[in-house]
Amino acid sequence: MALKKPQKGNCPVTIARFAGFCGGVAMAVKGAEKLLSEHQVYCIGDIIHNSFVIESLKKKGLETVSSVKEIPPRSHIIIRAHGLPLEEIAALRKKGCVIHDFTCPILKKIHKDIIKLKRKGYEIAIIGNPKHAEVKAFVSRAGARFGNRPAARSVARVFVISKIKDTDGLSYAPRRAIICQSTISSALFVSHAAKALGKSGETLVIDTICCEAKKRRKEAEELAKKSKMVIIVGDRKSSNTMTLSGIVGKYCSVALISSADEIKKNKIKYPLAIVSGASSPRELVLDIARKVC
Ligand code: SF4
Incomplete structure (x- = not known):
């Protein structure tokens, strides 16, 4: 396990190697950013479970809707990393929408x-x-x-x-x-x-649990065994974040936060490790690390 330790003085904080976007989320966010430089783009449901990223994409023109009905005909539409039911894809085709499929491979x-x-x-x-x-x-x-x-x-x-x-x-x-x-x-x-x-x-x-999620869990478990507290950067809506929380909580205190503003410095325990759900950008993880050192 290769670990990065951004330390100020003797601050014992370890950042998980696998913290940051997973491959599927990174592909969807990158794809959306590229498309938004050319078109207005719609997405059914949140593109990922991270309010920061959603807000930033919204500013660039991403419209999040809850159903096909809300999408004007012939619009550009993103299929988010979670995928979309076949019936909704068929309805979008019927409307003449241009579909950009970022379903995780x-x-x-x-x-x-x-x-x-x-x-x-x-x-x-x-x-x-x-x-x-x-x-x-x-x-x-x-x-x-x-x-x-x-x-x-x-x-x-x-x-x-x-x-x-x-x-x-x-x-x-x-x-x-x-x-x-x-x-x-x-x-x-x-x-x-x-x-x-x-x-x-x-x-x-057939075990269809994502191999990347498994790697994150294994690493989080190892870090939790060596720490008094683990910060999990992620959203409560994110399934993989909540699974990480269940694993880490068996060994030490857990702080589940989605932004650096939520850090309560007086409650932080050291040695501390920081891990993240698959929808949290690495920059956010590093930002949080800077605040707890
Ligand atoms: S966590 Fe989900 S989106 Fe990310 S790589 Fe695994 S299956 Fe794909």
Whole structure:
């Protein structure tokens, strides 16, 4: 683990190597900035879970809307890193919108895998939050009918498991694939998948937790073991930030903040480590580090 220590005097603060945007978010933000220099651009839902970045993109002309209905015909539209349900993409095409797809490549791969599994006759169960944009995009692909082959016609059911008791409502399926939201904790995935196992003839359990999220968690856990406090830079709306908070909280105090203004210097404990969710820019992390040294 290579760590950067911006220290003033003897201030023992360690910044996580993986703090800052993840690859998917960096691509979406960079893509949006480039587009905004040429067009007004719409996005359904917040482009990322970070109010600073959203505000800065808004100043450059990004319009965040909550549904396709609010987007004028033939507009430029960004698909954010979480992806978009197929029905919404179809509605945007019908309106003649120019679609710029910044769905994270890791999630695009899961979309493709869902479609392949459905074609092979697997019913899909998704462990995650049904209200999360990423899960809605999965559900749309898992519930859609593709092609005319008998297997494809017969498989159009999808089930979202957000709480362990949801598995009680899982009906029997001859073949089922269990996947998960890319940012949930491994412990939650394993416990929920284990409970769902007996509800199908043949079951495929596929760990779709993002590898970048896993690296961040491992690093955060190691830092938490050596620290009295960990600052997590991120938004409470961000699933990966909340998962980090659960992991770090087992070892030391946690301060979850989304801006340098929220730092309460008298409450900071040292040695201190700083980690971040995937939607927090590295500059913000460094800014916070300067204030606590
Ligand atoms: S956390 Fe992982 S899956 Fe989600 S946007 Fe970032 S790289 Fe993609």
